[in-house]
Amino acid sequence: MSLHLIGLNHHTAPLAIRERVAIAAEAVGGALTTLRQSGAVDEAAILSTCNRTELYVSGDTTEAVLAWWMQHAGMSLDDARPYLYHHADQDAVRQALRVAAGLDSMVLGEPQILGQMKDAVRTAEQVGALGSNLHRLFQHAFAVAKEIRSTTGIGESVVSMAAASVRLAERIFDDLSEQSVLFVGAGDMVALCATHFAASKPKRMVVANRTIERANELAHQIHGEAIRLTQLADALPQFDIVISCTASSLPIIGLGMVERAVKARRHRPMFMVDLAVPRDIEAEVADLDDVFLYTVDDLASVVQHGVASRQAAVIDAEAIIAGRLGDFLDWHARRAHVPVIQAFRDGAAQLRAQELELARKRLSRGEAAELVLEQMATRLTNKFLHGPLSAINKADSDDRERLQQAMRQFMAGWDTSE
Template sequence: MALFSLGINHRTAPLSVREQVAFHPEEVNRALSDLADSARVFEAAILSTCNRTEIYCQADSPHQVLEWLAAYRRLPLAEAQPYFYTHRGKDAVRHAFRVASGLDSMVLGEPQILGQMKEAMRFAREAGALGTTLHKLFQNSFAVAKDVRSTTAIGTNIVSMAAAAVRLAERIFERISEQRVLFIGAGEMIDLCATHFAAQKPKQIVVANRTIDRGRALADRFEATAIRLEDLGERLAEFDIVVSCTASQLPIIGLGLVERAIRARRHRPMFMVDLAVPRDIEVEVGELDDVFLYTVDDLAQVVESGLESRQSAVVDAEAIIEAQVENFLGWLQTRETVPVIRSLRDAAERMRRHELDHALKLLARGENAENVLEQLSHRLTNKFLHAPTQALSQSDGDRSELQAMVTRLFHLHPDGRSAD
């Protein structure tokens, strides 16, 4: 059994592949239970964001986990496997620390991933899949991320996805203040986008959400209005800018819906940003002449601005991570000796109880107490030393390594005398 992390991200796979293996929060619990039933996995956590889906686990084989994921998502394993990476042991720990610190993100140093990792840990705990090792791994990841952000410049001059969406919109429309903006969804990403767009004081802001109360709660913060998601078909043509990020498994804005909206708008351009994985807006919508459709991958070039000032901080961040990786591995190695220590103590306890029972029986028969104690000490000493003495006597080949280990374990001098 070993510690693994395996997954897929924006560097290894296009959006069309990533969206096929994405997990939404409401299905993570079920997926973790199914994983535990289908493969020899002892601990597991699933991290799924717009840019990555990763499984952190204690397992016998990462291939079994990959096989499970392909089967669970009904993907041919041969087609999916080239897009996946696998990290084991030290590399898995380093990867987790880099992810938490924002070093593996599309937007270098972005802070949202830390909250997403905390969510992954919470889901794993609720599913009963979070054991001691993964709990320690995640907690250390959070501590490393905090250290990196507080001691390096990795988080400075960040252009977030939300800010990038505003910059792209400004390329299409001369003034956002003259446009009507529709946000579809009410999650964290929509919240961030609404904050950035609201700062440009658009003519109108509307939030469409499946749950009207949650949509209204977000809308109230920006003096906006809320509508139900089912009203989208009637209202879409009103908006110049549409930003969508929901947890829907299927697209909620189809080609036909947008075509009707464009005709109603008399072919005035519409700017659309789809931040959802899987996508909320059908791919074919981007082929329409009057629609400018962008996905999370399309925003990559915009978020590159400001990268140079953060790149120099990567070296310092990597040094912090490397030191903490070694600390975690030291803890992990200590954990691996626990079963051996427990077995050794159990064996010694059985010997002690056996000899104590023998001594008590002798005392009960009236034997001399001093002789019984002397006999007890000799019998215990012989039993405790029998196994190491036998190992030294029967050792084949070079005994120097075993002798050195016994000398160290029993604090002996090189000449065989006790160190005490």
């Protein structure tokens, strides 16, 4: 089949290695062009994300592909080899289907990888690196991913703290687009939460941080505002949702601060999530009426339930992949016979043309049409049968039985009707 998937991901390589071999989105097109020009592959596509870089290729020289990749990355192949994996033919197809369905993702069942794979295919098509084999593989992978997402629970449950925060907020407020959200801190966890909440398009989003520059940077990414942490007490009553995660060793949102905020809000509900360890929000805040406070442990139970639900769906998803894998392999097997079938057709057409030309010449000399047709049919029959009969006569006993069985199958398909 000569289909290969060569790569590394979060399962096999640390971030420091993944960063070195990654290929930026804007550089993928040029990389594919140089890879094709190297003569190492017939077809190629590159999927490069923060968690994986994978090269999907059709060709026989995988070592040449690896050499090109490491040269492009400026890394020794010997240094990279411990982190690499290589799937060939059937295993490559299976892995492509699993990646598209999110079964190989850091967050099980996440849908972003499917969009990233579609972008990779689009880029390969634009630079002419995608041929019939990889095109069919990816279209098949997209169809299988869609089937898995629509028929299993692989993407239904929450499996991250950030997503859990949004899900819990939706239980308190029917429409997050009408709410104001305050993010306290500007680290990775807050940034991830901010991204998730931004997808719901809240009425207002504000980042409060000790360093105003960090606050401004995150606020710019989510099209929000930035304030200093010293402004927190005065600003707190303005917000329906508060997400906090700082590195403070002591609570920065005390009971008194929240009591004053609730009073100023005239007891409109306030949803608060404390993702910090140690806590940012005093535990007693949870006892206040109109305040819904969740800690990292509360969210962990939501996430754990989601992971368990998705793991149960993996069994169904893997079963779908096993079945659909056969569909692709059948298509590829049939495609492998195309050159033989075409050559057979071309040979038959050549024989037909030769006999027609001879028949026309004989008819032009005045020979009887019935005799010319009879002899043309006899000559065509003999020429068509010469190859198969000669092969049977020259074959040994085992091959002769196989060829005879094949001939019986051919004869069963003859259409003798007028």
